[in-house]
Amino acid sequence: MQTTSIYIELVIIGAEALTWIFTIFALIDARVISVLKNGLSSIPIAVILLGLCYVVGMVFDRIADWIFKKFEQKIRAKQEIPKNVIGHLLFVKTNDEQYFNYITSRKRIVRGTALNVLPISIALALYLLIHHLSTAVAVAIILCGVIFFILCLITYHQIIVSYYKRVKRYIAAEKKNTVVAASELQQKGRAPD
Numbered sequence: 001m002q003t004t005s006i007y008i009e010l011v012i013i014g015a016e017a018l019t020w021i022f023t024i025f026a027l028i029d030a031r032v033i034s035v036l037k038n039g040l041s042s043i044p045i046a047v048i049l050l051g052l053c054y055v056v057g058m059v060f061d062r063i064a065d066w067i068f069k070k071f072e073q074k075i076r077a078k079q080e081i082p083k084n085v086i087g088h089l090l091f092v093k094t095n096d097e098q099y100f101n102y103i104t105s106r107k108r109i110v111r112g113t114a115l116n117v118l119p120i121s122i123a124l125a126l127y128l129l130i131h132h133l134s135t136a137v138a139v140a141i142i143l144c145g146v147i148f149f150i151l152c153l154i155t156y157h158q159i160i161v162s163y164y165k166r167v168k169r170y171i172a173a174e175k176k177n178t179v180v181a182a183s184e185l186q187q188k189g190r191a192p193d
Contacts, residue, residue, distance in 0.1 A: 013112030014057030023123035064111040079164040114152035121145020
């Protein structure tokens with residue numbers, strides 16, 4: 001199930017990226033839109049486009065990961081999580097791997113969308129302006145894109161903070177269990193045989 005989930009996430013990110021990429025191509029030559037319409041009605045071409053979405057999604061996911069890495073590291077430092085702690089291993093150890101997968105999925109989708117929403121908005125607005133369709137709609141699209149971008153950043157921040165707070169709780173519980181276990185061993189060592 002996890003593999004299917006990752007595949008779908010990358011296809012979504014790739015489809016978002018291809019939306020603005022194809023819109024830019026349509027700005028250069030409007031025939032791109034008719035080619036895409038005809039292509040999507042053909043199963044072989046639709047399958048190829050799906051594969052392209054996946055590959056582009058992988059690339060844009062890595063770019064988004066690279067861009068958001070410093071942002072996440074600041075939140076991690078603020079939560080005082082030691083650099084040697086690997087969150088995934090904590091979640092496996094505590095049988096909470098499902099939560100880790102859920103958070104990872106949400107992070108991937110929201111940072112990919114944050115990366116793509118502004119280019120989509122700008123490309124669509126330019127397309128409308130170049131084809132003399134509607135200036136008001138073009139401005140509204142850009143404003144919506146900016147608002148959605150900000151909402152993505154806020155959501156990403158909340159996801160990361162929530163994740164590292166949980167990691168911090170697991171670290172505290174592990175330290176407490178270690179202290180209790182050491183204390184019990186110490187007491188057993190003193191107890192008469």
